[in-house]
Amino acid sequence: MAASEGDAGILAEILDRYPKGDRGFLIPILQDIQEFCGYVSPDAVDEIAAFTGVSPGEVFGVASFYSHFRFTEPGKHTIKVCRGTACHVRGSERILEMMERQLRIKAGETTPDGLFSLERVACFGCCALAPVVVTDKDVHGRMSMTKAQRLLKEHEV
């Protein structure tokens, strides 16, 4: 997929903030790009490679090592289900499974209509309020299957 003109502009702007040819900034650059574009596109990988002086293969190698980076466009809403230990013993697996059934996708996928991306996260560190679900940037604690269902409904627009 070719990045749009707007993305190319943002890309140049982000790279401009960093010193050229310093691989120490590879991960911060990738993080900035994901923050502003939502994902790391193949074009972005090429641009970063040219800028940092690392091969495109290695840029992708580094990016794909970390679970934070995604290489496809995310949905309009991202639902993250915490799978930390405290959440697990308080039933987060069931909540994740329910989400998967409702959205008809697996964790890590995006619905065909582009509305929802579903992700599993190792731990948000809100263990005292387990189980936790994060919708976009909002943290919801003390979840239950019924509450989680309501959350999905609220975001269906």
Place this chain on the structure above:
Amino acid sequence: MIMATLGEMRANAVAEWQALEEDSRPSVLIGAATCGKAAGAFDTIAAFQEQQAKRGLDMTIIQVGCIGVCYKEPVVAIRKQGQPMILYGNVNADGVAHLTEKWLLGEDPCTDLAIGTFGNQLVNGIPPLSSHPMLGTKPRIILRNCGVIDPTNFNHCLARGGYEGFEKALAWTPQQVIDEVKKAGLRGRGGAGFPTGVKWQICRDQPGDIKYLICNGDEGDPGAFMNRSLIEGDPHAVLEGLLIGGYALGAAEGYIYIRAEYPLAIERLNLAIEQIRQASLLGKNILDYDFHFDIKIREGAGAFVCGEETALIASVEGKRGMPRARPPFPATSGLWEKPTVINNVETLATVPSIIRMGAEEYARYGTERSKGTKTFALAGKIKNTGLIEVPLGTTLRQIVFDIGGGILKDKELKAVQTGGPSGGCIPAFRLDTPVDYESLTEAGTIMGSGGMIVMDENTCMVDVAHYFLSFTQRESCGNCPPCRVGTWHMLKILERIKAGDGEPMDIERLEKLAHTVKVGSLCGLGQTAPNPVLTTLRYFGDEYLAHITGHRCPAAVCPALITYEVTDACTGCTLCARLCPSNAIAGERKQKHTINPKACIRCGACHDSCNYNAIIVR
């Protein structure tokens, strides 16, 4: 413009703090750390603002960090002139209206919502916080500022003794600083427990001018949130620790490696760094001493293995976060092959207090070999979930029952899990184990960074072992085959046992594989990955056998081995039938429903949603 000296800034800060304490207008302190937000702290803040506007109330609303009583979130502290500050819990929008009416405008301190009073006074039957099980633990060294100061206000930090330790350290030689840390007996709070002073000494003694200090804030253990709370509530404690450490090592650069999953903590650190840069506590010739130091933040990108020090270094260098063989240890060759010390957030945040209060005073707490205090995150099936600070050597029983208030719904305690995926489960009968590095290792687990998950009779230990192993299996970097392939095979065996298809030989196979993974892996992740399996096998072997030979899950957790049934308590409300994703529930309105076990996928939706507890699982 002439810069104010630190002394002048502190004098101003103390004046501001005193003015706040003696203000004729009330102040409302709202716990707005990530956990507070998850419990609805923003709604609470909005409700107070609404009351303020509606009633023309002249008051100060301050957002503070987490004080530790997460089970009572949203938490609010109110200070009225001439009265001790009172802490309130579960303050939702209704609670705000109630508190405004009765206490801010009236004379009734709302005993029903109160948790306790700051100080020693008893107000209208509200006990002092010093007698509260979680907040009354003494001493509070690491968490002293959390939930009490506005973490975004540099003056609050200065007024409460912030950077006093650093000032004191600068007047000493670096060697004196290291000796003091050694004397305090401080050991690494990331979990391994290496003496901090010794680590600093090794690095300081290396030749060369360039050295680095890295603060490890990659709190990756699921179930741990001590570092997040600490940074969100008192970011300057960590920065001060970095400054003291940098001075002791002779390092000019410090890094904070922090998980991207903690956006608020990152925001707080960025602001705090800017504040001390403005105050000339960062940069060249700090406080006119021959000491130059700068701090940079590096965000993690979601890899558990980056908590391992050599992997963390690779990640900071912009590489795949894969561990390498040691030696050379980072203290001799670390970041960009320069001598590097990596300390945990809590270790560094403890250092300023050690210097300020003196090593001897600090070493009074704890045990002979594990000195000082440590924070723990209490979570799972426990009544008082939250963050505590206790002297090392406190027993698990004291933590779970005296401080944690016991098990949720007064069920039976089964085990306490410490050390995250690298640790293990300590069974109820070993609850008198003191929490120190050696005792926990002897019990088969590790101290870890401080996450404590409490498990009750409804927790299946095979499921727990499976949970942790699926975590480490997914997070294995893939470098060492025993870890990459070994954990995969162990996971397959556990899946089989959970499904009721286990074989008696499987226990021996698990033990053998565990040994191979332990001895054949390069880094801590692989070397400790089998621990959750080994401790559950050691203490809960009968549960494994029940799955394998009895084809049943005693805790009624593993889906393949359980059935859901409707009891006579069913009122026929049809809620479960409507929620069931596989249409397995049938029944007329106002008639008892039935579940078709063939169609049931055991998702638990009916059980979790039933308002009459009419669905049982066995």
